[in-house]
Amino acid sequence: RLAEAANAGPVGGVERDASVRGDSPSASTHTPPRARAPRLSPGALPRAPGSTPCDQRPGILAPRPPSAPGAAPRAPHPRSGRSLLGAPPRPPARAGSRARRRRRRSGRRARPPAAARRTPVAVAACGAAHGPAAGLASPRAPAPRPPPRARAHAPLLFCQLTAPPPRPAAPAADQGSWCLCQLNGAADLEVSEADIISTVEFNHTGELLATGDKGGRVVIFQREPESKNAPHSQGEYDVYSTFQSHEPEFDYLKSLEIEEKINKIKWLPQQNAAHSLLSTNDKTIKLWKITERDKRPEGYNLKDEEGKLKDLSTVTSLQVPVLKPMDLMVEVSPRRIFANGHTYHINSISVNSDCETYMSADDLRINLWHLAITDRSFNIVDIKPANMEDLTEVITASEFHPHHCNLFVYSSSKGSLRLCDMRAAALCDKHSKLFEEPEDPSNRSFFSEIISSVSDVKFSHSGRYMLTRDYLTVKVWDLNMEARPIETYQVHDYLRSKLCSLYENDCIFDKFECAWNGSDSVIMTGAYNNFFRMFDRNTKRDVTLEASRESSKPRAVLKPRRVCVGGKRRRDDISVDSLDFTKKILHTAWHPAENIIAIAATNNLYIFQDKVNSEMH
Amino acid sequence: MEFKLEAHRIVSISLGKIYNSRVQRGGIKLHKNLLVSLVLRSARQVYLSDPCPGLYLAGPAGIPAPPPQQLGEPAAGPPAGWGEPPPPAAGASWADTEPQPEGSAVSEAPRVGDAVPEATVTGVGVVPQGGAADAAKAAWSRVEGPRQAAAGEAEGPAGGWGVFPLGSRASRRPCGCPLGGEDSSGTPAATPRAACCCAPRPAEDEPPAPPAVCPRKRGAAGVGGGPTSFPAPGSTPLKKPRRNLEQPPSGGEDDDTEEMDTGNVANLISIFGSSFSGLLRKSPGGGREEEEGEKSGPEAAEPGQICCDKPVLRDMNPWSTAIVAF
Numbered sequence: 001r002l003a004e005a006a007n008a009g010p011v012g013g014v015e016r017d018a019s020v021r022g023d024s025p026s027a028s029t030h031t032p033p034r035a036r037a038p039r040l041s042p043g044a045l046p047r048a049p050g051s052t053p054c055d056q057r058p059g060i061l062a063p064r065p066p067s068a069p070g071a072a073p074r075a076p077h078p079r080s081g082r083s084l085l086g087a088p089p090r091p092p093a094r095a096g097s098r099a100r101r102r103r104r105r106s107g108r109r110a111r112p113p114a115a116a117r118r119t120p121v122a123v124a125a126c127g128a129a130h131g132p133a134a135g136l137a138s139p140r141a142p143a144p145r146p147p148p149r150a151r152a153h154a155p156l157l158f159c160q161l162t163a164p165p166p167r168p169a170a171p172a173a174d175q176g177s178w179c180l181c182q183l184n185g186a187a188d189l190e191v192s193e194a195d196i197i198s199t200v201e202f203n204h205t206g207e208l209l210a211t212g213d214k215g216g217r218v219v220i221f222q223r224e225p226e227s228k229n230a231p232h233s234q235g236e237y238d239v240y241s242t243f244q245s246h247e248p249e250f251d252y253l254k255s256l257e258i259e260e261k262i263n264k265i266k267w268l269p270q271q272n273a274a275h276s277l278l279s280t281n282d283k284t285i286k287l288w289k290i291t292e293r294d295k296r297p298e299g300y301n302l303k304d305e306e307g308k309l310k311d312l313s314t315v316t317s318l319q320v321p322v323l324k325p326m327d328l329m330v331e332v333s334p335r336r337i338f339a340n341g342h343t344y345h346i347n348s349i350s351v352n353s354d355c356e357t358y359m360s361a362d363d364l365r366i367n368l369w370h371l372a373i374t375d376r377s378f379n380i381v382d383i384k385p386a387n388m389e390d391l392t393e394v395i396t397a398s399e400f401h402p403h404h405c406n407l408f409v410y411s412s413s414k415g416s417l418r419l420c421d422m423r424a425a426a427l428c429d430k431h432s433k434l435f436e437e438p439e440d441p442s443n444r445s446f447f448s449e450i451i452s453s454v455s456d457v458k459f460s461h462s463g464r465y466m467l468t469r470d471y472l473t474v475k476v477w478d479l480n481m482e483a484r485p486i487e488t489y490q491v492h493d494y495l496r497s498k499l500c501s502l503y504e505n506d507c508i509f510d511k512f513e514c515a516w517n518g519s520d521s522v523i524m525t526g527a528y529n530n531f532f533r534m535f536d537r538n539t540k541r542d543v544t545l546e547a548s549r550e551s552s553k554p555r556a557v558l559k560p561r562r563v564c565v566g567g568k569r570r571r572d573d574i575s576v577d578s579l580d581f582t583k584k585i586l587h588t589a590w591h592p593a594e595n596i597i598a599i600a601a602t603n604n605l606y607i608f609q610d611k612v613n614s615e616m617h
Numbered sequence: 618m619e620f621k622l623e624a625h626r627i628v629s630i631s632l633g634k635i636y637n638s639r640v641q642r643g644g645i646k647l648h649k650n651l652l653v654s655l656v657l658r659s660a661r662q663v664y665l666s667d668p669c670p671g672l673y674l675a676g677p678a679g680i681p682a683p684p685p686q687q688l689g690e691p692a693a694g695p696p697a698g699w700g701e702p703p704p705p706a707a708g709a710s711w712a713d714t715e716p717q718p719e720g721s722a723v724s725e726a727p728r729v730g731d732a733v734p735e736a737t738v739t740g741v742g743v744v745p746q747g748g749a750a751d752a753a754k755a756a757w758s759r760v761e762g763p764r765q766a767a768a769g770e771a772e773g774p775a776g777g778w779g780v781f782p783l784g785s786r787a788s789r790r791p792c793g794c795p796l797g798g799e800d801s802s803g804t805p806a807a808t809p810r811a812a813c814c815c816a817p818r819p820a821e822d823e824p825p826a827p828p829a830v831c832p833r834k835r836g837a838a839g840v841g842g843g844p845t846s847f848p849a850p851g852s853t854p855l856k857k858p859r860r861n862l863e864q865p866p867s868g869g870e871d872d873d874t875e876e877m878d879t880g881n882v883a884n885l886i887s888i889f890g891s892s893f894s895g896l897l898r899k900s901p902g903g904g905r906e907e908e909e910g911e912k913s914g915p916e917a918a919e920p921g922q923i924c925c926d927k928p929v930l931r932d933m934n935p936w937s938t939a940i941v942a943f
Contacts, residue, residue: 282644
């Protein structure tokens with residue numbers, strides 16, 4: 001099916017398998033927004049002016065295709081994949097995916113879809129409710145994870161500090177049974193640098209998935225609502241909106257070009273019908289508001305439908321304009337631009353649980369912003385030495401605590417984490433807690449400092465643990481213990497002997513991200529050769545999976561991969577020397593409530609789902 | 618010995634990275650360059666601490682005998698930046714040998730050519746001092762030179778690497794001083810040696826810097842390929858402690874023309890070197906001297922340095938802005 005999809009025709013010309021879907025084939029009338037996608041002619045940097053909707057600032061309209069008659073009020077999303085590039089046309093990899101993804105989960109736990117959909121939303125509300133009060137409320141953290149199915153309707157505000165206990169009757173699928181949900185992106189061997197995905201992020205409900213790439217574009221996917229016809233099928237992620245978030249800039253003072261690559265995207269908790277997200281490149285953070293418009297006023301007295309003034313002589317009677325439904329349009333507009341706050345390169349942003357402030361961190365400083373104020377920010381951490389020659393470490397990542405709006409953590413290039421409390425002082429240079437593991441002297445090498453540099457730090461959903469990723473390991477830290485992590489998992493220890501080569505080809509500087517699942521029981525991170533690894537904290541089992549077109553057949557469970565390091569070699573093992581270091585999975589995201597993961601492999605976006613264990617445990 | 622070779626190679630690669638980071642899109646990335654400089658420091662420490670047996674290996678390829686002879690000649694000429702003692706061919710050979718295996722043919726080629734001149738240059742610095750010292754230095758320069766070439770990442774522009782040759786010529790004196798080696802010897806000529814110079818080699822006389830010590834020095838950083846450009850900043854620190862055994866591989870042609878380039882390169886090195894001096898300071902005491910030397914190169918803080926770095930200092934200004942930008 002994937003192959004078929006890949007050959008399906010020009011950009012946007014998604015040929016739905018109408019027979020399977022049972023819908024009227026409306027693909028022919030479907031005008032994918034891709035046709036007007038922001039710039040994206042392949043490798044086109046800089047963009048041709050006027051060629052993209054992004055030029056129409058402030059708003060960017062991505063008209064949705066007309067809804068098929070009788071379809072749900074919401075028109076189907078544009079079906080093309082992330083093929084924002086004009087040409088070559090990206091294979092609309094999702095053609096037919098809808099049919100393919102008819103997940104018949106008969107025989108499995110019949111989960112009432114209503115409950116499944118309710119819990120994520122409720123979780124979000126719970127989170128939001130706790131946000132502003134986090135500083136005042138009891139220290140107990142709400143349990144954001146949906147409780148097991150049996151308790152789907154239990155009150156959502158019970159708090160727990162640890163991950164919920166594993167489901168009692170869970171099937172013994174320690175490694176899960178992950179299947180490819182969908183694949184977006186071109187299969188070309190020649191990947192233009194602008195298409196390389198640089199960040200992936202689910203929103204708080206998991207309904208939206210945002211990706212940013214090196215060309216400064218943001219693509220938002222929206223999960224289709226589960227149709228009533230197949231209550232057990234899970235919606236797939238369709239392109240919802242695409243826009244050009246950042247453009248390359250030039251700093252004339254320093255004669256430096258500022259890359260437009262999107263470093264991070266963070267969603268704001270939804271507070272009304274609109275969605276908002278923050279996207280940042282090296283220097284500027286932008287707040288984008290995504291709204292839908294499905295009605296427009298018609299019947300103006302002085303203007304006709306096209307907006308031209310009417311000839312007054314033709315106006316014989318007055319009418320009151322009424323709102324008529326129209327094709328659903330997704331509008332994206334930059335609401336705030338937070339510029340000139342950073343001297344060095346921004347590496348992370350994090351929205352506070354109070355939903356009013358957020359912080360942005362560059363190499364040496366962390367600034368606190370208010371979402372409504374763009375001309376001012378407060379510097380809360382400054383590790384720049386008076387004499388730059390004394391510089392020994394930089395900030396590599398930072399995040400706010402998910403529940404306590406006064407706590408945040410930042411990681412350094414030396415492998416340490418610092419937890420700071422904003423109540424202690426205005427400038428949080430002095431940490432409240434320092435999490436550092438003494439170095440193992442037996443592993444000392446030239447590159448010890450590089451591989452101990454933390455590339456990503458993530459709080460668990462419960463707020464009690466932190467997950468850090470350095471070059472070879474992921475570590476779980478308990479906020480209550482500073483001396484060492486409580487768990488350390490080797491991601492690809494076989495690279496330890498190859499550090500020199502990795503240093504030469506710059507791979508040792510790759511910054512991998514890590515992710516928790518919704519229940520904080522499984523952690524995931526990427527590796528090379530398009531492998532990604534998951535570690536189950538409860539069973540202590542781990543699995544290595546591959547995100548590739550060849551090995552991902554629709555509906556087929558991903559086969560675990562293994563890297564052999566000498567010794568006995570099994571049949572499908574890959575040897576360390578045959579790993580492809582150009583194929584790296586740096587960015588991954590896990591749905592906040594379900595077992596759905598989004599993996600960015602260079603220019604392709606894979607969405608995998610564990611259909612067997614669709615709920616967290 | 619393998620450790621030294623490895624360290625040398627790593628230093629070369631690191632310097633190349635730092636150099637290349639200047640032209641990368643998006644500006645210089647502080648984090649990556651910091652990590653690279655940490656590696657540089659580690660490699661330098663290993664390099665310096667490891668007792669180096671055969672510094673003056675008679676390398677097969679590499680620098681031919683000329684250097685020694687040239688020693689005499691150039692003396693006056695190019696500011697033997699590095700003051701690497703243009704050692705007799707033998708010494709150079711070691712340097713040559715070392716880098717050769719590493720390989721970048723590209724850089725090597727020019728290097729060799731340059732090496733000779735470099736040696737000369739170095740010799741210049743050295744020359745004043747004394748034959749022996751010079752020889753020792755030259756040897757070092759040579760060693761480093763080829764090393765630099767080998768480092769290869771650099772290609773010509775590795776200028777930074779080229780720096781090495783430069784270094785040897787002018788700026789670097791690194792070795793002499795630093796660790797200990799000879800401080801006083803400070804090659805006089807090493808004037809331009811701005812950067813790393815181990816600081817104090819006041820140039821004038823370089824007592825036959827303990828050959829053992831010398832060779833180590835610069836080599837690693839050198840890779841730089843030819844005269845051109847700017848030596849990787851990292852090289853600066855490295856240089857200091859080590860004696861630039863190798864004559865910058867750049868060799869002959871670099872000589873005079875390189876002088877000018879070297880000066881700039883040396884400045885650059887010193888500039889970058891000073892940027893990372895913090896790291897360097899944390900290294901063992903020996904490093905400290907070097908660093909100081911390096912930085913002071915531009916700052917002319919150390920007396921020994923001053924002599925040799927004057928020319929360098931003059932060129933500092935353009936680079937200071939680069940540092941600020943960095």
